[in-house]
Amino acid sequence: MANHNHPYPPVELAPEGQLATVAIGDLATEAGAVVVDTHIAYRRWGTPKGDLDGKNNIIIVEHALTGGTEANDWWCEAIGPGKALDTDEWCVICTNALGSCYGSTGPASEHPDGGVWGSRFPAVSIRDMVHAEHAFLDALGIGRVHAIIGGSMGGARVLEWTLLYPEQVDYALVLAVSARASAWQIGIQTAQITSITQDPDWQGGDYHGSGRTPDAGLAAARRIAHLTYRGELEIDERFGTSSQSGENPLGAFREDGQRFAVQSYLEHQGTKLTKRFDAASYVILTEALNRHDLGRGRGGLNKALASSTVPTMIVGVDTDILYPYHQQEHLSRNLGNLLAMAKLSSPVGHDAFLVEARQMDRILRNFITLTHETPSAREVAAERGAYDI
Template structure:
């Protein structure tokens, strides 16, 4: 869907933006008041196909009940799964490439708000998402508190930490140091920074999974038929965990664009809900949207203490839930039974809160 031009927080302009989306379930209610629309926010390299990455949670009678809710998931601005991003055609010809402005999490939410405006919907029941999707969810509550009834913020922090910026900048550097990157203008050159993107993914994947899980699965074992303990180092002779990480690097190269990876990772580096709002705690305290916070006890990338910080300071705390798992950050995509209970509880509380607001005359 075309949503017009997007003016970024930092002063850039992205012309004639397209936002791709998918929908499950039928819309019911008032587009400007109480309705059943739920916006799902995908993670960094995710896409609109919630039925794929949250397959056990979406469908009739499931936590994301498509008989009860109209579920919508957009592809983020700057992405590469149908929405306008660096690989898209530029209005002046060629690809956007290096001409694509840097974007923030707030810009991503602004694009989604323009998308909903284009649909003719001015209010939604709930927003929920994890990781980068959690950052977008949190910004929805900060930017448009009068447009959403409740939010569920999963596995993210109030701002990017030095650790997160550092590890994410290392991923960006891996791509930019690939000779095929060409300053971001590699499109239509016959080459792409696949090696850099695969290396970035290997770095990232180590932060997505738990140390305990990786060690239990691989330890110091060698890859079958290979010997990494020879007289000289040989990159063809690998430990098992090296083969695993290389596999995930190759899989990302097959489905994702390096320009989008740099753009979206930079957006995560810019994540800071306190910017321009008097600091983190003041901003959180001013949040009037009922907020469920979810974290993972073994998360290396967004440690659980960051979700505890959110819960202690957010103005309208609906509750906090902890996923217990050796998987690490990706547990919100893997621990379906725990996520099922959490999301069911979230929707029960969100409906109770909506009913209370209606009784108080808050909703029209």
């Protein structure tokens, strides 16, 4: 490994595929709060090669809202030997976002002063998550990465990376997200948050260890969210107006136990999430998406996008209800350094970037090829410097 001018000796990378956490100290949030003794969890596949402060083979993959570090699982067709993100060639690192519940510091984590963070955990923004990741890479002794890739909330983090730390990212791939939260997104996401915070078991956010968890609220939030993750066509084709097997939703009086098939499906999705995700993390991360706005403090959206120097590929889904394709078109028209634009064509909707393996394989391979063929902003600047003698 190369020598580094970092304040601390670099942390050794965890064994391949193993969950590990890195301490990054106290983190001041954009809004003025402090997350003390912050830790960021991660997994990695492949071996780092090259100069960790210069040209190397490191690719950061950013997860979506309720995702975790096991990118080789939720993106199993994309990451691994011989796959588009070939771990024989690349070192792929996936962190867990600040505020999540899969190893990084969040509301369900132990508080240094005792107990669980709970309601003491502050609101965080997408920028706060990126500052935390930057500190994490610094702790590992990594000063620069070949590329950062992410979809949905992960894509929002990628966009912020390109504006906060452009000199440390050679290339970026942004999937199924917008330059800022739209009023519609804030509206539907606030409805999800309210489902949780109005559950009597929420207890002001201090339910951890009480024996009562706001599962009903979290399940309701997920039912709303899931409708925005899937395409209207796909849901209708699968369920239409069918009744759930053995039930009759067309009786003389409406009954909770007499459901349409789609209702049963959404209830299943909601229950499934309550078994694997923390409600307070769901609130924190959804609120971060509400606060997503690249233009804040940067002279407005288009000025912020125009200032971007990192070669960035934008991908959208033609049937995305949550982040409609016109939002990716807006990004591609205004980004200062557009590498390419691609469209995922799928009835599935927003989740297509996780589901459409063949199309994603083509897009990812194309992106990797473009990163080999296109000079990075740093290389362009160095070349210009050479001619300025």
